[in-house]
Amino acid sequence: MARWGPSALALALALLEVALPGAGAQGAALEDPGYDVQDTWSQEPYYARGEPEPEPFSPRLPVGTLEEAQEPHPPAPRPPKKATKARKAPKREKLAPETPPPGKNSNRRGVRTQSPEKAASNEQGVPVAPGDVRAGCPPLGLETLKITDFQLHASTVKRYGLGAHRGRLNIQAGVSENDFYDGAWCAGRNDLHQWIEVDARRLTRFTAVITQGRNSLWLSDWVTSYKVMVSNDSHAWVTVKNGSGDMVFEGNSEKEVPVLNELPVPMVARYLRVNPQSWFQDGSICLRLEVLGCPLPDPNNYYHRRNEMTTTDDLDFRHHSYKEMRQLMKVVSEMCPNITRIYNIGKSQQGLKLYAVEISDRPGEHEVGEPEFHYMAGAHGNEVLGRELLLLLVQFLCQEYLAGNTRIVRLVEETRIHIVPSLNPDGYEKASEGGSELGGWSLGRWTHDGIDINNNFPDLNSPLWEAEARQSSPRPVPNHHIPVPEWFLSENATVAAETRAVIAWMEKVPFVLGGNLQGGELVVAYPYDMARSPWKTQERTPTPDDHVFRWLAYAYASTHRLMTDARRRVCHTEDFQKEDGTVNGASWHTVAGSLNDFSYLHTNCFELSIYVGCDKFPHESELPEEWENNRESLIVFMEQVHRGIKGLVTDSHGKGIPDAIISVEGINHDVRTASDGDYWRLLNPGEYVVTAKADGFSASTKSCMVGYDMGATRCDFRLGRTNLARIREIMETFGRQPGSLRARQPRLRGRKRRQRG
Numbered sequence: 013m014a015r016w017g018p019s020a021l022a023l024a025l026a027l028l029e030v031a032l033p034g035a036g037a038q039g040a041a042l043e044d045p046g047y048d049v050q051d052t053w054s055q056e057p058y059y060a061r062g063e064p065e066p067e068p069f070s071p072r073l074p075v076g077t078l079e080e081a082q083e084p085h086p087p088a089p090r091p092p093k094k095a096t097k098a099r100k101a102p103k104r105e106k107l108a109p110e111t112p113p114p115g116k117n118s119n120r121r122g123v124r125t126q127s128p129e130k131a132a133s134n135e136q137g138v139p140v141a142p143g144d145v146r147a148g149c150p151p152l153g154l155e156t157l158k159i160t161d162f163q164l165h166a167s168t169v170k171r172y173g174l175g176a177h178r179g180r181l182n183i184q185a186g187v188s189e190n191d192f193y194d195g196a197w198c199a200g201r202n203d204l205h206q207w208i209e210v211d212a213r214r215l216t217r218f219t220a221v222i223t224q225g226r227n228s229l230w231l232s233d234w235v236t237s238y239k240v241m242v243s244n245d246s247h248a249w250v251t252v253k254n255g256s257g258d259m260v261f262e263g264n265s266e267k268e269v270p271v272l273n274e275l276p277v278p279m280v281a282r283y284l285r286v287n288p289q290s291w292f293q294d295g296s297i298c299l300r301l302e303v304l305g306c307p308l309p310d311p312n313n314y315y316h317r318r319n320e321m322t323t324t325d326d327l328d329f330r331h332h333s334y335k336e337m338r339q340l341m342k343v344v345s346e347m348c349p350n351i352t353r354i355y356n357i358g359k360s361q362q363g364l365k366l367y368a369v370e371i372s373d374r375p376g377e378h379e380v381g382e383p384e385f386h387y388m389a390g391a392h393g394n395e396v397l398g399r400e401l402l403l404l405l406v407q408f409l410c411q412e413y414l415a416g417n418t419r420i421v422r423l424v425e426e427t428r429i430h431i432v433p434s435l436n437p438d439g440y441e442k443a444s445e446g447g448s449e450l451g452g453w454s455l456g457r458w459t460h461d462g463i464d465i466n467n468n469f470p471d472l473n474s475p476l477w478e479a480e481a482r483q484s485s486p487r488p489v490p491n492h493h494i495p496v497p498e499w500f501l502s503e504n505a506t507v508a509a510e511t512r513a514v515i516a517w518m519e520k521v522p523f524v525l526g527g528n529l530q531g532g533e534l535v536v537a538y539p540y541d542m543a544r545s546p547w548k549t550q551e552r553t554p555t556p557d558d559h560v561f562r563w564l565a566y567a568y569a570s571t572h573r574l575m576t577d578a579r580r581r582v583c584h585t586e587d588f589q590k591e592d593g594t595v596n597g598a599s600w601h602t603v604a605g606s607l608n609d610f611s612y613l614h615t616n617c618f619e620l621s622i623y624v625g626c627d628k629f630p631h632e633s634e635l636p637e638e639w640e641n642n643r644e645s646l647i648v649f650m651e652q653v654h655r656g657i658k659g660l661v662t663d664s665h666g667k668g669i670p671d672a673i674i675s676v677e678g679i680n681h682d683v684r685t686a687s688d689g690d691y692w693r694l695l696n697p698g699e700y701v702v703t704a705k706a707d708g709f710s711a712s713t714k715s716c717m718v719g720y721d722m723g724a725t726r727c728d729f730r731l732g733r734t735n736l737a738r739i740r741e742i743m744e745t746f747g748r749q750p751g752s753l754r755a756r757q758p759r760l761r762g763r764k765r766r767q768r769g
């Protein structure tokens with residue numbers, strides 16, 4: 013794997029230093045007249061000068077050596093609810109004197125990508141104040157499913173669907189709440205002897221407990237207070253004390269908002285129990301749970317934590333605020349100026365820019381014949397993993413390009429890639445205030461004005477299907493590039509600024525393939541997202557390109573480390589294994605006005621939704637593993653843009669014809685050429701009869717073969733003028749008015765206007 017080159021790294025550090033506010037060494041750097049990089053920045057068109065002044069920016073620097081420089085400026089104290097995301101700095105100090113593990117880059121590695129749990133297990137023999145450890149202890153993983161069903165037990169259960177295995181933070185109930193998949197653990201009796209237990213399977217320093225009520229549309233069940241006890245053998249239990257008596261923690265006051273309670277003193281043990289003491293008066297004992305704790309080194313333990321893995325990529329594994337995201341983009345674009353460009357596609361309702369990073373060997377221009385691809389993420393502001401994965405991808409592509417990774421170099425040279433990591437930055441800001449554990453299931457999902465971007469696009473399915481139903485008319489119904497309805501364009505329509513920005517961008521760039529990253533599930537969904545029967549909530553509704561979409565979805569899912577793993581437990585209620593980790597959107601749940609349907613029916617672009625994980629807002633320590641889970645898929649999916657046929661449609665003089673229609677026999681969905689007459693048509697391997705037609709030209713048909721190897725088959729068309737068009741041209745030539753007369757008319761009109769005014 014390639015690394016940042018030493019000089020590139022030095023540059024990045026210098027840049028980060030400039031970004032630091034204020035006095036001292038950094039102040040001097042800012043004033044250094046020789047340091048003109050800063051000037052370059054402030055002249056960048058994307059540099060948001062007009063934005064509201066954000067709070068002082070003190071990024072957690074990606075490399076340990078800069079840590080000292082930051083020390084004189086400790087971060088502002090955070091509210092207690094952020095305890096789960098507290099700084100890990102104290103631990104880094106502990107790690108610093110440690111001898112680095114052998115291997116390349118070991119001087120830098122292992123500091124930055126160290127997750128808290130690993131940090132804890134490395135500090136053998138080094139005494140650490142309990143408070144410091146508590147600050148960094150991550151969730152055990154009830155929400156992420158790292159804690160398996162076998163590690164959860166309960167005193168009693170109401171029924172199977174409300175078993176201990178359902179007592180996971182943020183788990184969602186099935187549509188009919190009477191099935192196997194319900195929204196909490198519920199005890200079989202309502203008395204003081206009930207408990208739910210987590211077996212961490214190794215000695216753990218437990219630091220906090222987070223509870224939530226039952227996810228239910230109809231019922232109100234939550235626990236208002238509880239005791240916590242711990243054990244090493246699940247027989248002898250020690251109750252967490254408050255001075256002399258048992259500590260009674262204050263629990264929830266409604267169903268959805270998670271409540272965190274820190275243990276007064278961290279407890280070392282293997283098992284932890286939550287023992288409800290009181291509950292909502294009209295309800296019963298039900299809760300969802302997460303436990304925070306640092307696993308301790310335990311050489312004799314034969315259980316190994318599942319997926320205890322590291323990544324070899326040297327990337328910035330953390331959550332990025334809006335400002336930090338912008339900063340990271342700048343660092344990458346300084347590092348790879350030849351292949352990157354940063355621009356924005358518009359602004360959020362609150363005026364935050366929707367940044368895009370373009371990666372291409374000729375950034376800023378469309379090259380004739382080169383397909384365009386995009387990734388977007390964060391349409392729901394609280395589904396943040398996609399945002400971080402895309403920021404990691406941007407860094408990775410830059411690094412690997414510089415290192416000469418042939419696969420990446422080829423991808424960058426042959427594709428124009430656009431990456432928008434945060435479509436709903438307003439929502440993200442809200443979600444990140446809640447943080448990775450305490451935001452609940454929906455804080456920050458919507459735009460600032462309460463719109464769900466994912467179904468805010470015009471519904472073009474209905475007009476298409478209605479027209480198809482009225483097939484009696486002899487004129488064929490257009491099966492692509494369906495216009496956006498008038499009402500949607502009006503100022504009054506309930507359309508988010510973010511949605512309008514995306515639509516304008518998709519109309520402007522001739523995208524061929526796109527993926528939008530979402531969260532809360534682990535599956536790739538392909539269109540249609542809207543069920544064809546209006547009265548159905550679930551109905552498989554394939555597009556005419558179903559085979560291609562299924563391939564595209566499979567290309568991502570099958571290369572993901574978990575999506576097609578048959579042993580994987582379902583996130584909430586749906587088992588997507590029967591289709592190998594993919595699903596037709598409408599057969600999952602119908603949505604009108606989805607991005608995918610709009611993209612397919614209004615543009616040439618094939619768009620899919622990629623749900624990257626059960627946990628919408630994973631703890632920072634999960635990011636290296638999530639990157640490993642998704643890295644290959646993210647690249648493979650981009651490579652699929654080079655599947656099918658592509659070519660040029662030209663006139664007899666070799667000039668490209670824009671807006672020519674490319675039809676493939678047997679597939680009732682056409683695409684159109686871009687402004688240079690170039691087109692791309694995603695197709696699975698096979699032989700196709702393809703027709704190109706354009707207004708005023710005779711249509712041309714040929715057979716085009718798509719093979720199994722990567723690389724689209726070239727299929728060009730040269731169209732001759734139709735006789736009618738030729739006659740019209742000639743008539744226009746002869747019928748033209750004399751030049752002098754044409755020139756005089758506007759002048760006359762101009763004079764009249766002036767007289768009136």
Ligand SMILES: *[C@@H]1O[C@H](CO)[C@@H](O)[C@H](O)[C@H]1NC(C)=O
Pocket residue numbers: 215242243244250280281282
């Ligand atoms: C469990 O064992 C560890 C190590 O022997 C010990 O430090 C801890 O106090 C024990 N916890 C309980 C609850 O007995």
Ligand SMILES: *[C@@H]1O[C@H](CO)[C@@H](O)[C@H](O)[C@H]1NC(C)=O
Pocket residue numbers: 254255260
């Ligand atoms: C112990 O708990 C009681 C009530 O639960 C509370 O009022 C008191 O402040 C607690 N004492 C300590 C030392 O935390």
Ligand SMILES: *[C@@H]1O[C@H](CO)[C@@H](O)[C@H](O)[C@H]1NC(C)=O
Pocket residue numbers: 347348349350
């Ligand atoms: C960018 O391109 C120029 C000219 O081809 C080359 O000299 C330079 O090394 C490239 N820089 C990077 C970072 O690749």
Ligand SMILES: *[C@@H]1O[C@H](CO)[C@@H](O)[C@H](O)[C@H]1NC(C)=O
Pocket residue numbers: 502503504
């Ligand atoms: C928009 O709403 C205003 C106030 O409700 C109304 O007067 C106006 O006619 C509406 N405009 C359109 C284009 O619908």
